[in-house]
Amino acid sequence: MGEVSGMMTAGHSGGQQLVLAGGGHSHALVLRHWAMGRWRPPAATAVTLVSRSGASLYSGLIPAVLAGQAHPSACVIDLRRLCAAAGASFVQGEITGLDLERRQLHLHSTLGATSPAYRSLRWDWLSLDVGSVTAAPEGVAGLPVRPLEPFLDWCDHLPPVVEVMGSGAAAVEVVLALAARSRRRRQPCRLSLRTVPGGLRLGSAPLARRLEQMVQAQGIAIGPMTRHDPAPPDRATVLCTGSRGPAWLQDSGLPCDGRGRVLTHPTLVVQGHGRIFAAGDCGVVA
Ligand SMILES: Cc1cc2nc3c(=O)[nH]c(=O)nc-3n(C[C@H](O)[C@H](O)[C@H](O)COP(=O)(O)OP(=O)(O)OC[C@H]3O[C@@H](n4cnc5c(N)ncnc54)[C@H](O)[C@@H]3O)c2cc1C
CATH class of the missing domain: 3.50.50.60 (FAD/NAD(P)-binding domain)
Structure with a gap:
């Protein structure tokens, strides 16, 4: 069968x-x-x-x-x-x-x-x-990290500006991995990480601050999530905003x-x- x-x-x-x-x-x-x-x-x-x-x-x-x-x-x-x-x-x-x-x-x-x-x-x-499945916050549009297959296909052609939304470990992993990918493939990509107000939520404030420093050390800006309409074609939003x-x-x-x-x-x-x-x-x- x-x-x-x-x-x-x-x-x-x-x-x-x-x-x-x-x-x-x-x-x-x-x-x-x-x-x-x-x-x-x-x-x-x-x-x-x-x-x-x-x-x-x-x-x-x-x-x-x-x-x-x-x-x-x-x-x-x-x-x-x-x-x-x-x-x-x-x-x-x-x-x-x-x-x-x-x-x-x-x-x-x-x-x-x-x-x-x-x-x-x-x-x-x-x-x-x-x-x-990825739980998207109300009013925020973007490409969910789950299911993984379409997300991986999309990563083959990164747009020049990408913001990763999320405040957990997956968002940190994904934004750092995309930075490494764009460097390795010499595909210039301006990355940012958008979190809930107050920054990363990892169950430990010292760990969150340490990871924020690591992210910023890669030239990745960190800022708060904002509601917006679907991104313009040269900018993309990846949603690592939790699961349901x-x-x-x-x-x-x-x-x-x-x-x-x-x-x-x-x-x-x-x-x-x-x-x-x-x-x-x-x-x-x-
Ligand atoms: C980028 C990233 C990194 C992560 N890293 C870690 C980590 O290092 N450590 C950790 O513990 N967790 C990690 N996680 C979380 C982890 O992915 C999940 O907790 C884990 O995958 C859950 O496994 P699961 O077996 O429940 O489901 P999955 O691994 O998601 O498997 C579900 C399966 O069901 C199939 N399926 C789903 N819906 C349907 C349907 N409607 N019909 C038919 N088939 C269907 C899918 O194709 C898939 O084969 C990470 C998540 C992400 C996004």
């Missing part, structure tokens, strides 16, 4: 169907353990991973890739290969919704116009590891916190839904 093709029952018929939604870190790790024989997959259960792409990106390495210190292939997790090695099926598609009553995931093919679109995948057990769960999780009726993350017990079982689990950025132990 390689693409979205009509109403599907995951894996083989007969047994239980476990659907892993999203190729995030937790699912990649579980598949790896199954593939290496360290853990055993659940008995009499067909496992299917569904994710928007056959490869997942390891975000911890993204700044190094941007800066040219690591090859792009170093951060790629080959989900198809992992599934094949773990005895799981892989479905490439964009999850657009979740029907709790019918136990179905709604999918949209990401394989191009020729593939049938809007299909469903049925599950008996569901594990969610779909990560997060994808909207379809909350729309499905699952219990979520104020940032749209699914509420779980410490076992990662979703509150009030004994057959659904959530891990990584899309869930929160409450």
Whole structure:
């Protein structure tokens, strides 16, 4: 099973169907353990991973890739290969919704116009590891750092003026990596970092001041975020302004916190839904 093709029952018929939604870190790790024989997959259960792409990106390495210190292939997790090695099926598609009553995931093919679109995948057990989306502040337009793939494509042709918005570690990493990239590629780019009033928020004031000095030492100006209309063509805004769960999780009726993350017990079982689990950025132990 390689693409979205009509109403599907995951894996083989007969047994239980476990659907892993999203190729995030937790699912990649579980598949790896199954593939290496360290853990055993659940008995009499067909496992299917569904994710928007056959490869997942390891975000911890993204700044190094941007800066040219690591090859792009170093951060790629080959989900198809992992599934094949773990005895799981892989479905490439964009999850657009979740029907709790019918136990179905709604999918949209990401394989191009020729593939049938809007299909469903049925599950008996569901594990969610779909990560997060960038939470843009109201009134601020820009390119979100997540999803990572379009952001990385955009970085290939940096405009002459770029402002990075955000007050956390990701904003610092991204602005410093872009500075290193423009130097290495000899692509002149005037960079600035726009934070909330008062500067970086890193849980430690001395650390925040130290990192602000490091950023400024690279010739990067730091100033407060302002609301503005979409940037003119020669200037771009990159949003590293925090994350929230994808909207379809909350729309499905699952219990979520104020940032749209699914509420779980410490076992990662979703509150009030004994057959659904959530891990990584899309869930929160409450
Ligand atoms: C630039 C940057 C640097 C970072 N550096 C660090 C760091 O050094 N250390 C650290 O701990 N954290 C870091 N983070 C945070 C880290 O990225 C996240 O906490 C982590 O990626 C969360 O992993 P995850 O498994 O929840 O989701 P992800 O890694 O985002 O994986 C989600 C997967 O689900 C797929 N998916 C998502 N939505 C759908 C959908 N609707 N349909 C189908 N598939 C879907 C995606 O394609 C992806 O494969 C960084 C973040 C950024 C932006």
